[in-house]
Amino acid sequence: MRVSTPLSERSTTAPKRTYQKAKRADDEGRTRQRIVDAAEYLHGTLGPARTTVSAVAERAGVTRATVYRHFANEESLFLACSRQWLSRQHLPEPDAWATIEDPVERLHTGLLDIYHFYRRGEQMLTHIHRDANVVPAVVVAARRAREELWLDTLLVHRPSRRKSVRAAVAHATAFTTWQSLCGAQGLPHKSAVELMVGMVEHISR
Missing domain, CATH: 1.10.10.60 (Homeodomain-like)
Known part of the structure; x- marks a missing residue:
């Protein structure tokens, strides 16, 4: 029962x-x-x-x-x-750069934004780049997608889309470029950005 x-x-x-x-x-x-x-x-x-x-x-x-x-x-x-670390960062904002019509001003603003991100995340980014061979492919792909978006946004409204111009902007936005200019050479962000903008403008002529 x-x-x-x-x-x-x-x-x-x-x-x-x-x-x-x-x-x-x-x-x-x-x-x-x-x-x-x-x-x-x-x-x-x-x-x-x-x-x-x-x-x-x-x-x-x-x-x-x-x-x-x-x-x-x-x-x-x-x-x-990776998701947690990124959620705690102030990431570059290409949508904000996209509202700037003048290509020189856009590049200047975008590079400052990117360089500030590199400064804040320098320690982690240094290790990630150094140990790139052990970073999962999906994380590498996500980083490259972000960097491609930065690059494409900074190239809008440029009078020339030659391969050399794209290469120059890609070089200017690279973490290793920031490391060299602002780390090894000790340039302030403003000076480093002006140097890179000048390089791109010279190539764009």
Whole structure:
């Protein structure tokens, strides 16, 4: 014979189970966040090539098995780390440059925007470029798509779309160019931008 659970007992059991499930999900969410934070920190200090799952687990205060429970492989962890880092950055805004009709002013504004982004993200970007051979292809593709959008936007309204002009603007927007001018040579952003704008304008004649 089936014995039903008293109503009073059922009314207390259901909320308790719901609370336990919610708490477990909350704990899992916090654990996942610690893992992503640890990976982001290590990528920005050691670089992707020197970041191991064991190091991520140690910094996050979890086991390797826990890391793999949340992320099936290192690529999925890298993607989560990349998305989080980008969400915390003030990214260049090509839509704003697109409203500028004058090509020289547009290039000047765009390069300043890009160079400020490079300055703010210098440590992480330096490691990412150095360790490009271990960066997942999907992350590299997303970066290249952003850079192509910058380039295409800066080339609008230019009197010439010759290959040399595109190459000059591409060179001006490159992280390595900013590293050389503002890092190694110590130029202020304004001076570096004026130098690059002058180069592009000379080639555009």
